[in-house]
Amino acid sequence: MLELKTPYLLFIGHATDPLSIKMAKSAADWSPEKCLGEVRSPGCTVSTGLPAMTIAEGIAAGAKSLVLGFANSGGHLDDQWLPMIHEAIEAGLDIISGLHDRLNAYEELVAAAQRKNVRLLDIRHPTKRLKTGKGYRRDGKRLLTVGTDCSVGKMYTSLSLTREMQQRGMSVTFRATGQSGILVAGEGIAVDCVVADFIAGAIEELAPANAAEHWDIIEGQGSLFHPAFAGVSLGLLHGAQADALVVCHALGRTSMRAIDNRPLPSLAETIALNEQMARVTNPNAKVVGIAVNTSAVSDEEAKTYCRKVESEFGLPCVDPIRHGVASIVDKLEGF
Amino acid sequence: MLELKTPYLLFIGHATDPLSIKMAKSAADWSPEKCLGEVRSPGCTVSTGLPAMTIAEGIAAGAKSLVLGFANSGGHLDDQWLPMIHEAIEAGLDIISGLHDRLNAYEELVAAAQRKNVRLLDIRHPTKRLKTGKGYRRDGKRLLTVGTDCSVGKMYTSLSLTREMQQRGMSVTFRATGQSGILVAGEGIAVDCVVADFIAGAIEELAPANAAEHWDIIEGQGSLFHPAFAGVSLGLLHGAQADALVVCHALGRTSMRAIDNRPLPSLAETIALNEQMARVTNPNAKVVGIAVNTSAVSDEEAKTYCRKVESEFGLPCVDPIRHGVASIVDKLEGF
Structure with missing residues (x-):
């Protein structure tokens, strides 16, 4: 600590x-x-x-x-x-x-x-010696937030999920992977700052084997589609060995964070690629919900957008700040 | 230097x-x-x-x-x-x-x-301050070796290609990304040792814009399928912005390097995933050849294996040590 x-x-x-x-x-x-x-x-x-x-x-x-x-x-x-x-x-x-x-x-x-x-x-710098990842199956359940881009609400979504699960009396721990999350949680590993060889290993250490009913809610970083940071995202995905993924997106973003003229991937591409890549360490990994930062639009437009996404993908879609994450946590009960 | x-x-x-x-x-x-x-x-x-x-x-x-x-x-x-x-x-x-x-x-x-x-x-530790990647298109041609696993011959293949291209009078530079390559070349960046945020940016710096006819032959690391090191491989793939990929494989390897009971991906999977992911920064990226370490088998078996792979994929397949890499370099001439 x-x-x-x-x-x-x-x-x-x-x-x-x-x-x-x-x-x-x-x-x-x-x-x-x-x-x-x-x-x-x-x-x-x-x-x-x-x-x-x-x-x-x-x-x-x-x-x-x-x-x-x-x-x-x-x-x-x-x-x-x-x-x-x-x-x-x-x-x-x-x-x-x-x-x-x-x-x-x-x-x-x-x-x-x-x-x-x-x-x-x-606080971004790891204080202990890390190991390389192994990918061996471990006990406990893990959820990872992934994104269409950087800075689309992965930490807020992770903290919202953790709070909702705590309120329901579920066994849950928030696992911070960035400096903001560490500041909130008081502990964690800033995965973008570890030596590249140890990305996956750092997450195996951050979210270790746990009781069968316990959930680690792991804060995601970056995006598999981001030309600068996809390596961090992929190592995190493999290290997390996530059972459940929640895709995060920022409505109205026109170009990927800090890159000129690079459109974001679609939700469909983001779901497909994350599920595909996650299966390297967890063959059962699947997306269970979509969390959207809708702050760029009105309440009404936000609701309409989320309903459209829900019907397109058959998954709960919410803005964690506007709507809460109850419908996503419903999917985790009895997982 | x-x-x-x-x-x-x-x-x-x-x-x-x-x-x-x-x-x-x-x-x-x-x-x-x-x-x-x-x-x-x-x-x-x-x-x-x-x-x-x-x-x-x-x-x-x-x-x-x-x-x-x-x-x-x-x-x-x-x-x-x-x-x-x-x-x-x-x-x-x-x-x-x-x-x-x-x-x-x-x-x-x-x-x-x-x-x-x-x-x-x-020599594994970067001596200068790195930047994050951008993924902007840059001039010059780049080839990256990628693998079914770690330690399958990516550096030997890269050095073999460089030597063959030099002998043909092509404009070419070997770009070392690991400590062995750095020891041979006298310079380079050990990409597995950079801070995770800078993987792609390090490769953009290592293999910068160059004359249109110039080739950088970039030494690959790890494998997109390796549970410990895929993050490094993906950042390298994005940073390299490679026009041409050469898939490397070690014949007879039964489990991924340093991991128990994890079979290697097939060549078909390796080709498909690397081309798919490379296109984030280079929409024209394609695999142009396959290099196999056949040291586990006889000359005759090596030849049979390579012929089989060639007919399956329609790409040159060689053991760089046994057969040389001329047939792959043929594909690069007039690229």
């Missing part, structure tokens, strides 16, 4: 893309009791919905950690944020980062943190 | 599995002029074919580097080899390692190397 100190101050820089502050927004949405407010820089046009405050105001309100709650493609640490990070260290805050670049690689940050007795927590 | 000092002494430990000394054997086979001999430990039952010698004998013969030329699954450095490595450092040799575990993570090795002014070269 990471023992992250709360409450958090969520630093979102000068972000203008709502998807780039996923980590901050996830914590605000799923662990609001742990979050005090957001710290913004000039030019920032998006928000977590929490009150804006300065570092000094956050300290006065009792903040214990500054979370670098934004990301660029590549996860690099921009030098322009160093003064802000130093200010937080000097004020006595732990720094929590989900970037690829390590806070601990900056000697002057390490020196300052030691002097002030605070911690630099690079 | 790495500037590896030659000649090498190839340390193969107490290996008993010929596939586990792939790195030493590759150097002996493809760069014999750079290799003096092999250093063996008691219990070792395999060989590179080079004369056995002690470290002291190697030094006397002029060795400049000790290559850790074996690997276990996971690429860990066994503490039992530390005394041998210390002996080599004390004798003034550079140490070249292709393991995941870094020589440079061992403080006492680093201290000894500094004292003796020799280098600890972890």
Whole structure:
């Protein structure tokens, strides 16, 4: 366990893309009791919905950690944020980062943190030695969220499913595979940051054999169709050895995340390819539901779209935020 | 460029599995002029074919580097080899390692190397900051070797193709993606050791846009069907944006590498899935030949097998060592 100190101050820089502050927004949405407010820089046009405050105001309100709650493609640490990070260290805050670049690689940050007795927590980086995957059948049930693209709601869907299953008294654990999920869950493995040889092995370790009736709800990453990240998605799919898959999609997305002019795959292609590839480690893997982020359209259009998808595929289709995930969890009862 | 000092002494430990000394054997086979001999430990039952010698004998013969030329699954450095490595450092040799575990993570090795002014070269670890992939179409032609399994001859096939193309005066570059290939080529990126998010991006950097008539021959890794390593293979396939694929296979292999009781996919499945997945970044990708390691059978059986495969798939099928790869390169001329 990471023992992250709360409450958090969520630093979102000068972000203008709502998807780039996923980590901050996830914590605000799923662990609001742990979050005090957001710290913004000039030019920032998006928000977590929490009150804006300065570092000094956050300290006065009792903040214990500054979370670098934004990301660029590549996860690099921009030098322009160093003064802000130093200010937080000097004020006595732990720094929590989900970037690829390590806070601990900056000697002057390490020196300052030691002097002030605070911690630099690079939560994206695995802390233990991993093994290669084996693909041997293991006990327990596992569900993996997969996507037509990156950033289409796989974590939100996974957390929604977990919450609904908990409310029904089912035996269930959320397994975080990204920095946002780790911030919410307090533990996990950021699979996009492990050494490539260990992708599947990391997931075998994250979601190990369990009691026959237990469900691990494994947060998916990327998409088998994404030209940058499909390798992560495939290793995750094989390591998860999932019995059930839930396909996630963002309505109205016109090009794949961070790539120009690349249309998303259809739901039919996404279902077919994920089932095909999943069967390398679980011959019974099947898609049991579809979760759509419909925030781009009206309530009425969302309902119409989901009904159309349900009749096309014979599977429950919901927006987890608007409609809940009860109809998908119904399919998991007595699985 | 790495500037590896030659000649090498190839340390193969107490290996008993010929596939586990792939790195030493590759150097002996493809760069014999750079290799003096092999250093063996008691219990070792395999060989590179080079004369056995002690470290002291190697030094006397002029060795400049000790290559850790074996690997276990996971690429860990066994503490039992530390005394041998210390002996080599004390004798003034550079140490070249292709393991995941870094020589440079061992403080006492680093201290000894500094004292003796020799280098600890972890050639599997990327030395520069990588970017995520984009999948945008780029100029030049690229060929990728893919496999039914790990360790089926993808590097030997790639080097054979490169040599044959060079002999024909074609414009061609071998692109190494594993520690053995890097040892032979003197440069490259060990793709199984990059952070998972950067698999495809690493290959886009390794095999960048080039002149229209130029071929990059990219060494493949793993297999889309391998439960541990398929993520690496898929990221490599997408990053390579290959025009031509050559499927590699080892005749007589009964179970996938390092996995119990997992049959290999058929050639037909391997061709179909690789073409399907490659088309995410190159809609024209196609398999142009099949390369088979037939060392488990007689010359006659090898010939019969290859003829059968040729008539089944309408593609050239050869054992690169026994038959050469001319019939595959014929397909690349005027591509």
